[in-house]
Amino acid sequence: MLAEIISVGDELLTGISVNSNAAFIGEKLAGLGFDVHWITTVGDNEEDIINALGQAYNRASLVILTGGLGPTHDDITKKVVSQFFDSEMVFREEILKKIEKLFQKMGRKMSPPNRGQAEVPEKAEIIENGIGTAPGLAFKREGRTFFILPGVPAEMRRMMEKSILPILRKMGSGRITRSKILRTVGIPESDLYQLIKDFPDRFPEIKLSFLPQAPGVLVRMVVSGLSVEACEESLALGGDMIREKAVRFIYGEGNASLENVLANYLFDRKLTIGVAESCTGGLISHKLTNVAGSSGYFNRGIVAYSNEAKIEILRVPEEILLKHGAVSPETAVAMAEGVKRISETDIGLSTTGIAGPGGATPTKPVGLVFMGYADEKRSFSEKYLFGKDRMWNKERSAVYALNLVRRVLLGYV
Amino acid sequence: MLAEIISVGDELLTGISVNSNAAFIGEKLAGLGFDVHWITTVGDNEEDIINALGQAYNRASLVILTGGLGPTHDDITKKVVSQFFDSEMVFREEILKKIEKLFQKMGRKMSPPNRGQAEVPEKAEIIENGIGTAPGLAFKREGRTFFILPGVPAEMRRMMEKSILPILRKMGSGRITRSKILRTVGIPESDLYQLIKDFPDRFPEIKLSFLPQAPGVLVRMVVSGLSVEACEESLALGGDMIREKAVRFIYGEGNASLENVLANYLFDRKLTIGVAESCTGGLISHKLTNVAGSSGYFNRGIVAYSNEAKIEILRVPEEILLKHGAVSPETAVAMAEGVKRISETDIGLSTTGIAGPGGATPTKPVGLVFMGYADEKRSFSEKYLFGKDRMWNKERSAVYALNLVRRVLLGYV
Numbered sequence: 001m002l003a004e005i006i007s008v009g010d011e012l013l014t015g016i017s018v019n020s021n022a023a024f025i026g027e028k029l030a031g032l033g034f035d036v037h038w039i040t041t042v043g044d045n046e047e048d049i050i051n052a053l054g055q056a057y058n059r060a061s062l063v064i065l066t067g068g069l070g071p072t073h074d075d076i077t078k079k080v081v082s083q084f085f086d087s088e089m090v091f092r093e094e095i096l097k098k099i100e101k102l103f104q105k106m107g108r109k110m111s112p113p114n115r116g117q118a119e120v121p122e123k124a125e126i127i128e129n130g131i132g133t134a135p136g137l138a139f140k141r142e143g144r145t146f147f148i149l150p151g152v153p154a155e156m157r158r159m160m161e162k163s164i165l166p167i168l169r170k171m172g173s174g175r176i177t178r179s180k181i182l183r184t185v186g187i188p189e190s191d192l193y194q195l196i197k198d199f200p201d202r203f204p205e206i207k208l209s210f211l212p213q214a215p216g217v218l219v220r221m222v223v224s225g226l227s228v229e230a231c232e233e234s235l236a237l238g239g240d241m242i243r244e245k246a247v248r249f250i251y252g253e254g255n256a257s258l259e260n261v262l263a264n265y266l267f268d269r270k271l272t273i274g275v276a277e278s279c280t281g282g283l284i285s286h287k288l289t290n291v292a293g294s295s296g297y298f299n300r301g302i303v304a305y306s307n308e309a310k311i312e313i314l315r316v317p318e319e320i321l322l323k324h325g326a327v328s329p330e331t332a333v334a335m336a337e338g339v340k341r342i343s344e345t346d347i348g349l350s351t352t353g354i355a356g357p358g359g360a361t362p363t364k365p366v367g368l369v370f371m372g373y374a375d376e377k378r379s380f381s382e383k384y385l386f387g388k389d390r391m392w393n394k395e396r397s398a399v400y401a402l403n404l405v406r407r408v409l410l411g412y413v
Numbered sequence: 414m415l416a417e418i419i420s421v422g423d424e425l426l427t428g429i430s431v432n433s434n435a436a437f438i439g440e441k442l443a444g445l446g447f448d449v450h451w452i453t454t455v456g457d458n459e460e461d462i463i464n465a466l467g468q469a470y471n472r473a474s475l476v477i478l479t480g481g482l483g484p485t486h487d488d489i490t491k492k493v494v495s496q497f498f499d500s501e502m503v504f505r506e507e508i509l510k511k512i513e514k515l516f517q518k519m520g521r522k523m524s525p526p527n528r529g530q531a532e533v534p535e536k537a538e539i540i541e542n543g544i545g546t547a548p549g550l551a552f553k554r555e556g557r558t559f560f561i562l563p564g565v566p567a568e569m570r571r572m573m574e575k576s577i578l579p580i581l582r583k584m585g586s587g588r589i590t591r592s593k594i595l596r597t598v599g600i601p602e603s604d605l606y607q608l609i610k611d612f613p614d615r616f617p618e619i620k621l622s623f624l625p626q627a628p629g630v631l632v633r634m635v636v637s638g639l640s641v642e643a644c645e646e647s648l649a650l651g652g653d654m655i656r657e658k659a660v661r662f663i664y665g666e667g668n669a670s671l672e673n674v675l676a677n678y679l680f681d682r683k684l685t686i687g688v689a690e691s692c693t694g695g696l697i698s699h700k701l702t703n704v705a706g707s708s709g710y711f712n713r714g715i716v717a718y719s720n721e722a723k724i725e726i727l728r729v730p731e732e733i734l735l736k737h738g739a740v741s742p743e744t745a746v747a748m749a750e751g752v753k754r755i756s757e758t759d760i761g762l763s764t765t766g767i768a769g770p771g772g773a774t775p776t777k778p779v780g781l782v783f784m785g786y787a788d789e790k791r792s793f794s795e796k797y798l799f800g801k802d803r804m805w806n807k808e809r810s811a812v813y814a815l816n817l818v819r820r821v822l823l824g825y826v
Contacts, residue, residue, distance in 0.1 A: 012436070013450065020431050022425075039425070039453070071606065154805070194525070286694055301716030358705060
């Protein structure tokens with residue numbers, strides 16, 4: 001069944017906000033077997049919203065629109081959608097009661113603009129918001145279903161989970177499509193393609209695509225078939241072939257994140273880790289603690305930005321810093337050993353490098369990063385040369401450091 | 414001048430990637446005065462790409478398309494665009510040379526699929542990539558200009574900055590539009606609207622909008638006029654009115670980030686800061702070190718996840734942890750004082766809380782966070798109750814902690 005997403009909001013057109021709502025909805029719909037084939041983004045502008053609604057109406061059976069339901073004067077979606085579906089506006093006392101109750105619960109006074117949010121199109125079914133003041137709307141006509149939701153991500157997500165997805169699960173998609181994603185890190189897209197270039201000949205029924213992303217390249221397989229079992233068998237065989245060729249680059253499947261995968265290895269082996277960060281500035285600790293329950297393996301992280309911090313907390317010998325500099329294999333190893341020792345963990349991990357834009361020397365360019373690893377048996381460092389962009393250097397350094405631990409635990413290093 | 418963006422890629426429809434490219438391009442075009450009124454996202458599918466190109470051709474004078482130029486079999490954009498502009502494909506030796514050179518520079522062997530990237534539409538002008546293998550394309554017809562760029566963000570961004578924006582600056586937009594954004598934190602959208610509800614009457618020429626975002630609510634003013642001076646005067650007066658009503662919630666303008674604003678205050682006053690994080694797990698240090706030159710005010714960060722780390726490194730007295738628990742105002746203050754003392758900074762900042770989903774007790778729910786602040790003159794804590802979501806609790810805690818320091822430095826606390 002064809003589905004479309006319409007995102008409304010000036011902030012999406014001018015880059016003030018990134019359209020994460022469409023990504024969230026697309027993922028949920030695809031997971032239920034809907035064929036999301038078109039996403040339209042328009043501003044808070046009557047004519048464009050009407051045109052976007054009209055196009056989606058002609059192409060798709062399911063449309064989810066978000067944005068422009070707020071209490072302020074620039075939010076016009078409700079009015080425009082009512083017009084599109086030839087519906088009068090009515091004031092619904094029970095919605096006002098819910099909004100008033102919500103304000104009570106938050107211990108805040110309701111502002112007058114929120115009163116207008118109890119006015120809704122007569123022809124719409126109401127979808128409860130729960131955490132915000134704007135109710136959602138559902139319209140049905142000529143076999144099409146339109147859901148209109150607020151653009152505030154937390155509200156939209158909750159309404160999708162609580163109200164919309166249960167309805168969509170019942171609607172079903174009428175055909176069987178299954179997909180599988182293998183997530184890689186540490187290999188460029190064209191090299192990966194080269195490794196598995198026989199795939200399309202061996203599995204002509206599977207649509208294969210490559211998606212370069214922040215930590216690495218995702219390989220996605222999509223197959224349609226007569227039964228769930230047939231689809232899943234096909235994907236399993238395809239997945240086996242890719243694993244056979246590229247196993248050491250594949251860290252997980254589906255929505256797995258590198259930090260979650262690593263967390264599971266650490267949990268399974270009952271290992272603990274301490275982290276000493278210089279150029280990544282806390283990002284590795286942040287990633288590791290994004291995992292619920294991370295206190296089970298993560299003990300502490302030291303962001304040792306200054307030389308003093310490296311000496312005082314991590315006990316990096318001053319001679320090493322003087323002789324080799326803060327950005328050196330020797331310092332990386334001493335930091336990893338230091339954090340392992342002071343936190344009494346099984347593993348110590350460190351980064352030291354030049355994130356940029358400043359700090360480069362003739363022999364140490366921006367993007368140069370050393371990673372240190374220490375466990376009971378050995379300590380060593382790895383050298384990387386990333387790019388010129390500070391944020392990108394921090395992100396890649398953090399990912400490669402986590403991958404270093406993964407590679408050690410799997411015996412690849 | 415009307416502009417549109419087309420994003421091509423299955424990964425954007427199914428939520429595997431968030432469309433950050435469209436946000437980047439939208440921001441750049443809006444900054445040059447182009448009226449970006451429509452963003453279309455379609456999959457790697459011939460019919461949909463053709464339809465998206467056709468619609469954009471009928472509506473806009475400038476179109477920027479990204480995605481689907483990679484070396485793998487699922488990348489069909491180049492072929493489809495050539496077809497749309499009735500152009501033959503030709504093999505260009507000089508492009509192959511550039512690709513070969515790029516591989517040499519990276520010390521990698523070129524894979525055969527990359528050879529195909531030297532085949533380009535005859536009617537297109539070539540836009541050099543510089544860091545990747547896919548060249549960009551430019552087509553001109555009947556007063557419209559189409560740019561076709563790769564979807565890999567780093568490549569797209571570089572090509573926009575180096576090649577496309579200089580061309581667009583010359584094209585000009587033919588009319589004068591200026592905008593200004595004021596960024597707030599710590600006040601809900603409807604309360605903010607209430608504070609400045611006279612604005613539309615006092616400044617009818619300015620279009621005002623409210624954009625709820627991760628750290629707070631952005632207020633955006635847009636005005637069109639006869640001269641740059643008239644527009645900017647109008648925006649300055651409008652900005653003054655908003656500041657008058659909501660000054661303590663406004664942390665910056667335009668693209669300012671809270672961490673950059675705070676960094677400037679710290680630099681100006683020659684203050685240094687040390688951070689002790691429990692529930693934010695490194696995120697505050699990560700944000701502070703995202704600022705280039707942050708080593709000037711940021712000395713070290715301690716991610717003290719375990720009680721042992723709080724005691725050993727931060728010297729939090731064990732009695733406090735035993736009597737009040739790790740998540741308490743007393744521990745927050747002791748952590749802030751501890752990190753200030755061991756790092757010999759002017760300010761110590763701390764967080765301790767229950768990020769969730771686990772760890773709640775009958776008196777300490779998920780989302781409860783204490784922030785500690787210490788300087789030469791005083792120490793205190795603030796209590797917050799955020800929501801149920803771990804990532805959201807980390808993000809809000811980090812933002813509110815940075816805002817706490819900002820509020821202290823401005824004399825609001």
